[in-house]
């Protein structure tokens with residue numbers, strides 16, 4: 457993979473700047489979901505065991521370059537400290553005199569956490585000056601923040617450019633390994649299940665998958681723009697009017713390459729999104745005026761499942777309906793279940809909402825890889841690399 461790994465470096469007594477994705481959801485000043493923190497534990501523990509002096513760094517939310525107490529990493533520091541069973545000392549800023557002083561006295565096995573990197577406007581601007589400030593105390597740079605690696609930020613790109621000894625952490629390694637398999641050696645038939653909110657969000661992804669997959673299965677709101685391109689009535693469903701042409705274009709290209717793009721055969725519809733509005737199922741693909749499709753219908757679920765059984769590699773991004781609302785979640789949950797039952801295929805799910813749906817279904821363990829990078833995973837599949845990973849390649 458051409459990526460330097462942490463095992464190859466001697467970290468004893470070295471100051472290691474470890475860029476993590478500790479961007480955990482907060483509620484009432486506490487970490488509401490510590491999944492990302494737990495995911496980071498192995499690499500921190502490994503560095504401690506090996507006697508490194510550890511400086512953790514992460515962003516949290518979007519404070520837009522200003523100190524904002526609502527986005528302090530304080531709750532993250534205390535949660536991490538409990539999980540690691542050791543002190544995690546939170547610095548008062550992402551840089552500054554106080555930070556410098558503490559760093560000078562940093563001892564092996566100790567763990568510092570810089571305050572939210574985005575409190576400094578230099579982070580998102582990829583400021584050389586900020587990168588230099590960090591480089592001045594960094595012996596080894598490690599990136600294990602896959603979900604931030606598509607950003608051209610100082611802690612992701614600027615800093616590693618200034619540090620000689622650097623590596624990717626285990627989470628990035630695992631992500632790249634799984635996504636590379638999809639990119640470079642998918643066993644065929646390769647099926648992509650796409651859904652979610654918009655075609656426009658996923659154009660790049662569809663383009664890059666076009667050369668690789670054998671079958672596209674399309675559900676979610678995205679499907680209605682494609683149906684509109686085929687002149688199927690879509691009622692009041694979410695259609696991106698300015699993308700109908702592009703969808704038509706994609707459909708002809710798929711056809712010209714002898715590939716298949718499968719659309720829903722029926723839908724779950726409502727006349728109104730208000731709670732308690734009766735839920736109906738359409739006869740066929742057409743949707744009556746005033747009706748809004750909110751999920752794929754039962755015929756579609758069965759059809760998609762049938763096609764998926766032939767897949768050897770399956771990538772899923774995008775829910776099949778408005779899965780956040782229980783009455784409209786069945787198509788998405790059924791998809792998770794169908795995939796979980798396919799034992800002979802390599803299965804990857806990626807994208808923030810899709811991953812949330814799979815986790816909600818309780819079937820996460822039956823996937824080969826759950827790509828937690830959100831936008832970063834999709835960008836990796838689109839372009840085959842990310843700025844924060846490219847800068848580390850050997």
Ligand code: ADP
Pocket residue numbers: 651652653654657675676677678694749750751773774775776777778779780806807808809810811
């Ligand atoms: P991901 O985060 O996995 O990449 P997206 O962000 O593209 O997925 O899409 C998820 C969103 O799409 C969800 O909020 C879901 O409610 C919405 N969605 C799915 N189907 C529909 C639909 N038929 N109408 C409106 N919104 C939909």
Ligand code: MG
Pocket residue numbers: 807808809
């Ligand atoms: Mg999303």
